[in-house]
Structures are given as C-alpha cells and as structure tokens.
Amino acid sequence: MKQASTSTSQLGVMNFLNEVSFQYPAAVSFASGRPREEFFDVAGWIESIARFCEHDASTRHEDAASSLRRLAQYGPTNGVINALVAEQIGCDEGVVCSPERLIVTTGCQEAIALSLQALCADRGDTVLALNPTYIGVTGAAIGAGIELQPLDSDPGASLPALLARKTGALREQGKRARAFYVIPEFDNPTGTVITLDDRRAILEFCASNEIAILEDNTYRMFRFEGDARPTLAELDEYGCVVYLHTYSKTLCPAVRVGCAVVPKTLFGDAAASRNLLASMSENKSFLTVNTSQFNQALVGGVLLAENGSLQRLTRPATGFYRANRDTLVECLETHFGSESEGVSWNRPEGGFFLTLELPFEFAAPEMMECASEYGAIVMPMSFFSLDGSYRNRVRFAYSNLSGDEIRRGIERFAAYARAKIAGAAPCIA
Amino acid sequence: MKQASTSTSQLGVMNFLNEVSFQYPAAVSFASGRPREEFFDVAGWIESIARFCEHDASTRHEDAASSLRRLAQYGPTNGVINALVAEQIGCDEGVVCSPERLIVTTGCQEAIALSLQALCADRGDTVLALNPTYIGVTGAAIGAGIELQPLDSDPGASLPALLARKTGALREQGKRARAFYVIPEFDNPTGTVITLDDRRAILEFCASNEIAILEDNTYRMFRFEGDARPTLAELDEYGCVVYLHTYSKTLCPAVRVGCAVVPKTLFGDAAASRNLLASMSENKSFLTVNTSQFNQALVGGVLLAENGSLQRLTRPATGFYRANRDTLVECLETHFGSESEGVSWNRPEGGFFLTLELPFEFAAPEMMECASEYGAIVMPMSFFSLDGSYRNRVRFAYSNLSGDEIRRGIERFAAYARAKIAGAAPCIA
Numbered sequence: 001m002k003q004a005s006t007s008t009s010q011l012g013v014m015n016f017l018n019e020v021s022f023q024y025p026a027a028v029s030f031a032s033g034r035p036r037e038e039f040f041d042v043a044g045w046i047e048s049i050a051r052f053c054e055h056d057a058s059t060r061h062e063d064a065a066s067s068l069r070r071l072a073q074y075g076p077t078n079g080v081i082n083a084l085v086a087e088q089i090g091c092d093e094g095v096v097c098s099p100e101r102l103i104v105t106t107g108c109q110e111a112i113a114l115s116l117q118a119l120c121a122d123r124g125d126t127v128l129a130l131n132p133t134y135i136g137v138t139g140a141a142i143g144a145g146i147e148l149q150p151l152d153s154d155p156g157a158s159l160p161a162l163l164a165r166k167t168g169a170l171r172e173q174g175k176r177a178r179a180f181y182v183i184p185e186f187d188n189p190t191g192t193v194i195t196l197d198d199r200r201a202i203l204e205f206c207a208s209n210e211i212a213i214l215e216d217n218t219y220r221m222f223r224f225e226g227d228a229r230p231t232l233a234e235l236d237e238y239g240c241v242v243y244l245h246t247y248s249k250t251l252c253p254a255v256r257v258g259c260a261v262v263p264k265t266l267f268g269d270a271a272a273s274r275n276l277l278a279s280m281s282e283n284k285s286f287l288t289v290n291t292s293q294f295n296q297a298l299v300g301g302v303l304l305a306e307n308g309s310l311q312r313l314t315r316p317a318t319g320f321y322r323a324n325r326d327t328l329v330e331c332l333e334t335h336f337g338s339e340s341e342g343v344s345w346n347r348p349e350g351g352f353f354l355t356l357e358l359p360f361e362f363a364a365p366e367m368m369e370c371a372s373e374y375g376a377i378v379m380p381m382s383f384f385s386l387d388g389s390y391r392n393r394v395r396f397a398y399s400n401l402s403g404d405e406i407r408r409g410i411e412r413f414a415a416y417a418r419a420k421i422a423g424a425a426p427c428i429a
Numbered sequence: 430m431k432q433a434s435t436s437t438s439q440l441g442v443m444n445f446l447n448e449v450s451f452q453y454p455a456a457v458s459f460a461s462g463r464p465r466e467e468f469f470d471v472a473g474w475i476e477s478i479a480r481f482c483e484h485d486a487s488t489r490h491e492d493a494a495s496s497l498r499r500l501a502q503y504g505p506t507n508g509v510i511n512a513l514v515a516e517q518i519g520c521d522e523g524v525v526c527s528p529e530r531l532i533v534t535t536g537c538q539e540a541i542a543l544s545l546q547a548l549c550a551d552r553g554d555t556v557l558a559l560n561p562t563y564i565g566v567t568g569a570a571i572g573a574g575i576e577l578q579p580l581d582s583d584p585g586a587s588l589p590a591l592l593a594r595k596t597g598a599l600r601e602q603g604k605r606a607r608a609f610y611v612i613p614e615f616d617n618p619t620g621t622v623i624t625l626d627d628r629r630a631i632l633e634f635c636a637s638n639e640i641a642i643l644e645d646n647t648y649r650m651f652r653f654e655g656d657a658r659p660t661l662a663e664l665d666e667y668g669c670v671v672y673l674h675t676y677s678k679t680l681c682p683a684v685r686v687g688c689a690v691v692p693k694t695l696f697g698d699a700a701a702s703r704n705l706l707a708s709m710s711e712n713k714s715f716l717t718v719n720t721s722q723f724n725q726a727l728v729g730g731v732l733l734a735e736n737g738s739l740q741r742l743t744r745p746a747t748g749f750y751r752a753n754r755d756t757l758v759e760c761l762e763t764h765f766g767s768e769s770e771g772v773s774w775n776r777p778e779g780g781f782f783l784t785l786e787l788p789f790e791f792a793a794p795e796m797m798e799c800a801s802e803y804g805a806i807v808m809p810m811s812f813f814s815l816d817g818s819y820r821n822r823v824r825f826a827y828s829n830l831s832g833d834e835i836r837r838g839i840e841r842f843a844a845y846a847r848a849k850i851a852g853a854a855p856c857i858a
Binding site (some may be wrong): 032034042069071074106110252286288304 | 463467472499500501502504536538539567569677681682716717718724
C-alpha cells in the first residue's frame with residue numbers, strides 16, 4: 001500500500017461524488033450507476049437463505065437448523081456456493097468452469113484487488129487499462145502500490161495495436177505488463193462494447209505476451225437489443241482470462257458477493273493457475289477471512305430458486321433500463337438534435353452508462369456549477385481518465401432514475417450547456 | 430503486496446490447520462478458536478434485520494420497506510450502524526467514542542489490514558507485536574508488504590522494556606516502529622492478560638514514541654472470574670489507541686462485521702486522526718466498497734433488541750467456555766499433575782485459549798503424529814511465533830468442544846505425551 005499517500009486524485013472521486021449528491025439534494029443526479037431499487041425483492045431474497053440451507057442439509061443428510069448454524073461459522077476461504085455460481089455463469093455467460101477454479105469474493109471489488117495483488121507481485125509489474133476506466137481498478141492498483149498504465153487515446157488505432165504499443169513502451173522502461181483490465185460489454189464509464197474481432201485479437205496478443213486479462217462482466221446481463229458477443233473467457237483458448245463477476249447489479253449491492261474464476265491453465269501452465277488461485281485465497285484470508293456465508297446462502301438460495309440462471313429475474317430491470325436509455329436518447333435528440341450544437345453521444349446497447357461529448361470543457365468546476373445553478377449532476381469523464389484527458393466528455397448514468405427525472409434532468413443540463421455554448425454561463429470563483 | 434510471494438511460512442498455517450482437521454475427522458480437535466454453535470440464534474438474528482429497518486425508517490419518517498430497499502443499495506463506506514456500535518463498545522468496553530470516529534469493517538480482519546496499511550505507508554515503517562501473536566496480523570502485514578517485528582522473548586524483561594529495546598534497535602536500522610498490535614485480554618494464542626501497570630506503561634511509552642497501539646479486543650466479553658482491566662482505549666489520554674472490535678465471537682463469524690475506532694486526536698493532533706480515518710476509508714472503498722448493509726442491519730437489530738449491551742446475550746456462552754476451561758484444567762491436572770512430568774500450563778481467566786509447555790519439541794511432525802496415531806489435534810505454538818521460537822509449547826482452543834470431547838482429547842494427548850516423554854512415540858518418516 002506504498003503509494004496510497006502519494007496519489008489521491010482518483011481516490012477522492014468516490015467521496016466527491018457522494019458529497020456533491022448530498023450537497024444538492026434537489027438536483028437530478030446522473031452520477032451514480034446504481035441498480036434500480038424497485039426491482040429488489042429483499043424480503044424474498046432473505047428468505048432464500050433458508051432455501052439454501054435446506055439444499056445444503058439434504059446433500060449432507062442433516063437438518064436445516066444444523067446447516068444454518070454451520071453456515072454461521074467460519075467457512076472455507078474460497079466459498080461454499082461455488083458450484084451454484086459456476087452453474088450460473090456457465091448458463092448465462094457461457095463461461096464453463098469447475099467450481100474449484102472459482103473463489104467467491106466480498107463483491108467484485110475484492111476480486112479485482114485480489115487479482116491485481118496476485119498477478120503483479122514483482123517490481124515493475126504493471127496493469128493496463130482502457131482510458132478512461134472504472135475507478136475501482138484505479139483505486140485498487142494505487143492501494144496495492146501497483147502501477148496502472150492507460151492505453152493511449154488514439155481513435156485511429158485498434159485496441160490490439162494500442163495494447164502492443166503500450167506493452168512495448170513498458171518493456172523499454174524495464175517494466176512488464178502483467179494484466180489488462182477490461183469491461184468488454186457495456187463498459188463503465190463509456191457504455192461501449194468491444195467487437196468480436198477485437199476480442200479475438202486481444203486474446204491472441206495477450207496470450208503471446210503472457211498478459212492476463214481481467215474480464216469484468218458486471219453489466220452483461222443487461223442487454224437491450226442485438227446479440228451478445230461471447231465473453232473473452234468463453235473465447236479463451238490460451239488460459240489468459242481471469243473472469244470477474246458480481247451479484248451487486250443482478251441482485252443488489254448489499255449482498256456483497258462476487259467471484260473470480262482463474263483459467264484452467266495460466267498460459268498453458270496448470271500449476272501456475274493453481275498458484276494464482278492459492279495466492280488470491282491466501283490474501284483473501286487476511287483481508288476478509290471468507291465471504292459472509294449468510295450472504296453466500298442468500299445468493300445460493302436465489303440461484304436454486306431460479307434453476308441456475310438469472311435471466312428471468314433480471315428481465316424486468318433490463319426492460320426498465322432500456323426504457324431509460326430510450327428516454328435519455330430521445331431527450332438528447334430533442335435538446336441537442338441540431339448538428340450545429342456540436343454535441344454528440346453514443347447509444348449503448350445495454351448497461352447503465354452513456355457517453356456525451358461537448359464543445360466545451362466539463363470538469364469539476366463545471367460539474368459544481370451545473371449542479372448548483374441548474375440542478376443536474378453529471379460526471380465529468382476526466383474523473384475516470386488515467387491521464388487527465390477527455391475533458392470535453394461526460395458520463396450519464398441512467399439506471400436509477402425515473403423517466404420523468406431523466407426528462408427534467410436533461411432539460412436542466414441542456415439549459416446549462418446552451419448557456420455555456422453561448423458564453424453566458426455564470427462563473428464560480 | 431510485494432512480499433506476498435516471498436514469505437509463506439505464516440501464510441500456510443491457516444490452510445494447514447484446515448487440512449489437518451479434514452484429514453483426521455475422527456480426531457478431537459483443539460486447533461480452532463471457533464465460537465460454540467449452540468449459542469447461535471441465527472433465525473432470530475436474521476429477523477432482527479427487520480427490527481433495524483423499523484428503527485431506521487422511524488428516524489427517517491419513511492416506511493420499513495423503503496428502508497430495507499435503501500439498505501440493499503450501496504451505502505456509506507464507513508457504515509450505517511456506527512451509533513449503535515459506539516453505544517455498545519461504550520457500554521460493554523468503556524470505550525467512549527463518537528460514531529464519526531468509527532469505521533464499520535468486514536470483520537475485525539479487515540480492520541487490522543486497513544489500520545496497518547494506513548499507519549505504515551512509508552518505507553521502513555514497522556509493526557511490533559508480541560511473540561507469539563495472532564496469525565491474522567502476521568498475514569495482513571505480509572500481504573501489505575509491511576515488516577512485522579516480534580518483541581524479544583525475554584521472560585525477565587517487562588513489556589515496556591521489551592518495547593523500548595525493539596524500538597531502539599529498529600531506529601538504529603533506519604526503520605521506525607509505527608504500530609504495536611496487541612490483544613491485552615485473553616490473548617490469541619496464549620490466553621494471557623496484560624496487567625494494569627503494564628497497560629499504563631505501554632501507553633506512556635507508545636505516546637512518547639508516537640507508536641499507535643492496535644488494541645484487538647476480540648475476547649474481552651468472555652471473562653470467567655475476577656475483574657476486567659480497563660481497555661487501553663479507556664486508559665488512553667494520549668491519542669495512541671486504534672481500537673479494533675468484532676461481532677464474530679459475540680454473535681457469530683458469518684456476520685463479518687467488526688470495526689476500528691480511531692483516537693480523538695492522534696498523539697494530540699486532531700487533523701492526523703481525521704487523516705488516518707480518511708485513509709482507512711479510502712482503502713476500504715477499493716477493497717470491499719462498504720460492509721454489507723444486510724449484515725450491518727442484522728448486528729444493528731440485535732444491538733437494538735439488547736438495548737446496546739451484549740452482556741445478557743453472551744452470558745450463556747461465557748458460562749459454557751468457563752466450564753470447558755475448568756474441564757480442560759482438571760484433565761490436565763489428572764494426567765500431568767505430577768511435577769516430575771515437566772508439563773505446565775496457564776489457567777486463563779477468560780477467552781478461548783490455554784497455553785501448555787512440554788518437555789519435548791512439538792512442531793508440525795509431532796502435530797501430525799499426535800493427530801494420526803492418537804486422535805488429538807493440538808496447535809504447535811511455534812506456528813504463531815514470529816522467529817520460530819516456542820517449539821516446546823502448544824495452544825489448546827477449548828471453545829468449540831463438549832466436556833466429553835475435552836476429556837477424550839486430553840486423555841489421547843496425554844497418552845501421546847507420556848509415550849513421547851518415555852521415548853516410545855512412533856516416528857513418522
């Protein structure tokens with residue numbers, strides 16, 4: 001944790017976000033990518049703890065009360081619902097794995113931290129990430145004293161070409177790219193999807209350079225239209241991919257249950273893969289001991305009730321997020337439809353986030369200004385940037401708002417943007 | 430996490446322990462300091478989530494269902510039951526603190542890891558610990574790449590003298606003692622209690638040398654007889670003590686809820702204390718985001734039902750542990766009562782652990798031999814040693830056994846020990 005005190009620009013973003021939301025409670029907030037609460041069946045999910053216990057008891061030929069008491073104890077570091085989780089990611093994500101390759105973690109965030117720590121154990125070991133990228137990987141790397149290097153921002157270059165360029169530059173500095181963190185489906189913060197061709201090329205490049213791919217698949221269940229691309233883990237013939245998964249969005253954040261799956265062989269080496277898992281497991285035992293078995297039982301009980309797939313359960317929320325995406329895009333077309341405005345955006349096929357480009361800079365002062373004077377909170381994309389770039393872009397999270405809130409929020413944001421474009425926006429000292 | 434791959438002797442102990450228990454399922458195991466399951470009221474505790482929600486809803490003037498849904502979301506990094514936890518440790522432990530100084534963690538283990546990371550951020554920053562000490566602090570230090578130094582094993586020297594000697598030696602090496610980890614009441618692994626005089630002297634020494642004391646108070650509620658000494662936190666006039674607390678033993682391990690309390694001023698500096706808490710909070714947000722609010726609500730609901738004190742709830746378990754301590758000591762007197770045996774032990778006033786000294790070496794091979802040939806699993810004290818010492822001592826955990834199991838286990842262990850003393854114990858290649 002040696003760099004923790006030297007770099008705070010990324011670390012402060014989370015707190016800043018929370019503060020700005022509290023500071024302007026009347027503002028419409030597009031800041032936070034939270035799942036929609038009306039789809040939480042919390043009481044039903046808590047009851048599913050008992051369902052898991054009955055299942056567990058029947059496999060052990062004991063009564064459910066004994067099973068519940070045993071669950072309340074310390075348990076295996078790597079988890080107790082591994083088989084059910086493996087079944088679900090096999091069924092829903094095409095990621096076929098044996099439960100022994102899976103470690104149940106205290107949310108996906110712990111899975112990221114453990115993966116980075118285990119893969120980047122030597123001096124000069126570096127993690128690559130798209131630029132901009134998820135704050136959680138930046139923070140986990142800083143916290144562990146591991147260097148995180150962004151891929152260059154070169155719209156003309158392909159992803160594999162950017163990877164090759166960065167890897168070569170690191171090598172010249174005596175450093176080594178050991179991992180590449182990526183959210184291939186409905187990226188946080190950009191909402192984009194990596195093409196099938198790029199996925200294959202990334203895998204080939206990473207395999208031949210022995211760079212592990214940390215595939216974070218948090219948003220993949222929320223596809224609005226079109227066909228899902230296979231995950232990198234499914235395409236992986238080389239033993240490149242550490243697959244990261246979470247129930248924070250499909251169920252709810254308070255379950256704090258996620259997982260990491262190590263490849264069958266790490267770059268063809270079965271012992272290296274076992275060592276990777278063992279290292280993650282050891283580090284976990286000294287961070288969180290084991291993931292709460294109550295929370296594991298809750299998730300396990302839901303998976304049992306749903307016969308191993310979360311597609312039925314996530315369908316209503318996916319419909320809601322799609323309607324919100326539609327409302328958001330419609331509002332943007334209404335307010336910024338004219339090309340002369342110089343405002344453009346993507347149309348995400350799924351997930352929680354949309355990227356918008358502005359003809360003016362939108363950083364922390366503009367965020368505060370827009371929140372305080374116009375009542376809309378929008379995230380500057382530069383907050384997620386690893387080199388301070390993307391100062392003209394913003395992230396809209398549309399997952400936890402009603403249609404009316406989106407309409408009101410975009411009307412306010414548009415008023416701000418038009419005033420800014422006209423050079424008439426008030427200044428904050 | 431730079432040293433993780435270089436030191437595995439301590440890291441392997443946990444796994445070794447689990448394996449040996451699985452390997453000899455018929456053996457009586459004194460290995461693991463687990464709370465007794467028959468005192469878990471799991472169904473009742475899960476229902477207490479609803480109690481916390483009603484309380485939370487009434488303070489916010491909303492309905493309990495809304496409160497439950499909000500709890501299911503992401504929440505404040507530092508927790509939502511801080512006021513209830515502060516009330517309990519004030520009531521039961523004499524540790525008076527404002528909720529703002531408290532961070533709710535995913536078990537005490539996370540509190541240890543976060544404290545170490547925040548206090549030892551610079552090169553040469555070192556943690557001191559008694560020798561032997563709890564494996565969890567050793568592992569957390571190794572995992573974070575922080576040097577852990579044992580106090581010397583000098584039975585003639587006082588604790589403050591040992592602290593002074595080690596601190597001076599480190600200074601000569603250009604290093605700096607930044608923290609001293611200690612379990613003052615019913616220590617794991619030794620079961621001992623630090624005297625009031627030593628507590629005061631430790632505080633004075635640490636204050637004048639700006640060494641933070643990490644006071645781990647996991648076992649203090651389980652006192653069998655005599656008066657409790659005040660905690661270091663209660664005695665602290667200097668702003669030395671970071672107080673670590675857990676509900677894993679008073680309730681059950683699966684709650685995975687603990688906390689750390691920073692001092693009001695760190696060595697007299699209020700800003701330094703705020704910075705310490707902020708650093709721990711930032712690191713937590715990138716390790717576990719926030720402690721599961723379901724688990725927090727469960728603990729909060731129990732604290733509400735118990736009016737802020739866990740004394741009533743822990744009394745039956747304390748009686749059980751006391752009876753077990755009595756049975757264990759009686760059995761030891763029966764089997765090793767003659768002084769000529771050269772076997773001696775302490776009589777812990779509380780907690781889960783007893784130390785026994787043998788007239789022969791008892792390390793990993795002897796542990797396996799005793800488990801496989803005699804059917805009793807006992808922990809070599811050298812597993813907890815930071816310098817390989819204490820090879821003639823063992824730790825007995827008596828918390829999770831019936832009286833009959835203790836009698837049977839000690840009979841077996843005594844048979845092994847007598848054979849060993851007589852030079853007749855079988856050898857394992």
